[in-house]
Amino acid sequence: MTSMPPGERIGSHVKRAEQALLAAKNAALKPAAVTVPQYAALLWLSEKPGISAAALARLCGVTPPTMNTVLKNLQERGLIERTPHEWHRNVLETRLTEEGRAAMELADAGAVRVERALAAAFSAQEREQLIGLLGRCAEVLDAQR
Amino acid sequence: MTSMPPGERIGSHVKRAEQALLAAKNAALKPAAVTVPQYAALLWLSEKPGISAAALARLCGVTPPTMNTVLKNLQERGLIERTPHEWHRNVLETRLTEEGRAAMELADAGAVRVERALAAAFSAQEREQLIGLLGRCAEVLDAQR
DNA sequence: TTGCATGCATTAGAGCTCTAACATATCTTC
DNA sequence: GAAGATATGTTAGAGCTCTAATGCATGCAA
Numbered sequence: 001m002t003s004m005p006p007g008e009r010i011g012s013h014v015k016r017a018e019q020a021l022l023a024a025k026n027a028a029l030k031p032a033a034v035t036v037p038q039y040a041a042l043l044w045l046s047e048k049p050g051i052s053a054a055a056l057a058r059l060c061g062v063t064p065p066t067m068n069t070v071l072k073n074l075q076e077r078g079l080i081e082r083t084p085h086e087w088h089r090n091v092l093e094t095r096l097t098e099e100g101r102a103a104m105e106l107a108d109a110g111a112v113r114v115e116r117a118l119a120a121a122f123s124a125q126e127r128e129q130l131i132g133l134l135g136r137c138a139e140v141l142d143a144q145r
Numbered sequence: 146m147t148s149m150p151p152g153e154r155i156g157s158h159v160k161r162a163e164q165a166l167l168a169a170k171n172a173a174l175k176p177a178a179v180t181v182p183q184y185a186a187l188l189w190l191s192e193k194p195g196i197s198a199a200a201l202a203r204l205c206g207v208t209p210p211t212m213n214t215v216l217k218n219l220q221e222r223g224l225i226e227r228t229p230h231e232w233h234r235n236v237l238e239t240r241l242t243e244e245g246r247a248a249m250e251l252a253d254a255g256a257v258r259v260e261r262a263l264a265a266a267f268s269a270q271e272r273e274q275l276i277g278l279l280g281r282c283a284e285v286l287d288a289q290r
Numbered sequence: 291t292t293g294c295a296t297g298c299a300t301t302a303g304a305g306c307t308c309t310a311a312c313a314t315a316t317c318t319t320c
Numbered sequence: 321g322a323a324g325a326t327a328t329g330t331t332a333g334a335g336c337t338c339t340a341a342t343g344c345a346t347g348c349a350a
Contacts, residue, residue: 008260010267014279016206020282024286052298054297062336069335088345090299118155121284129278130278134162136266139266141162141166144259197328198328207308208308210307210309213331218306235313235314
């Protein structure tokens with residue numbers, strides 16, 4: 001005896017869309033050989049060179065240990081470099097390497113292609129509606145916690 | 146030079162909503178001491194006793210190895226039991242134990258509470274709109290692949 | 291100056307997720 | 321009956337994600 005059928009659960013529709021999004025982006029990112037979280041980090045790094053890992057984690061919406069994992073993999077592949085901060089000796093400044101920038105640009109092309117295809121499925125009004133409704137979802141759910 | 150600002154990317158709003166959903170559900174599931182994927186499996190198992198792991202994976206929208214991982218953890222905790230199928234000797238029938246049913250019911254209460262709070266943030270018309278728009282997202286993205 | 295608060299980085303541990311590959315069993319077709 | 325198709329289950333390996341705990345550095349306040 002379940003109190004709520006799956007189809008009525010808004011959450012299941014959100015999850016479904018997110019899954020499809022992740023699958024599409026992963027496919028689009030394959031030529032660049034980066035994952036979705038790696039692409040997100042590279043993209044923000046290109047806009048904020050020298051940012052700290054913690055700040056980058058906040059921008060990407062993940063926890064610092066998670067970002068640490070992602071950065072570790074990016075560093076091993078030579079896409080980023082991390083150097084000690086001038087004053088705050090505890091802070092590491094993270095920057096794209098040349099390779100990293102190239103990977104970011106290749107990845108960005110794929111990601112934007114997906115976003116454009118997604119946006120093209122809606123009218124301007126529908127896009128605004130969708131974004132507004134999703135914003136309220138996040139708001140309510142964050143408050144719930 | 147990025148070709149598309151984050152705020153215009155529908156995907157980032159979907160991701161944000163999904164993250165908030167996951168966080169809220171995880172918090173609501175804490176009393177039952179199960180994760181969101183575990184709850185999903187338990188819920189479907191309560192409706193389809195004896196289902197195969199592969200079929201369960203399809204219902205939950207994950208791959209068979211993923212479901213295998215989830216079921217392994219549930220089995221170690223004694224929430225489910227798996228017995229060989231009568232005819233198809235390669236298939237394992239999965240069922241809730243008594244403990245599993247209790248955990249499912251406790252978890253369901255929390256999950257439904259979140260879903261109700263989420264649904265309450267919208268009018269009936271808005272809910273339909275949101276679900277419709279999300280459905281088109283998934284459709285377009287699946288086709289993209 | 292000493293202590294505390296803040297913030298960054300990291301490790302440990304648990305769990306989810308995927309792709310790729312392989313083994314097994316059943317069913318269909320020739 | 322034998323071969324291939326279909327479906328299930330599993331292992332291996334890589335990667336992401338979280339919470340909790342720890343260490344270190346900086347800056348502020350008593």
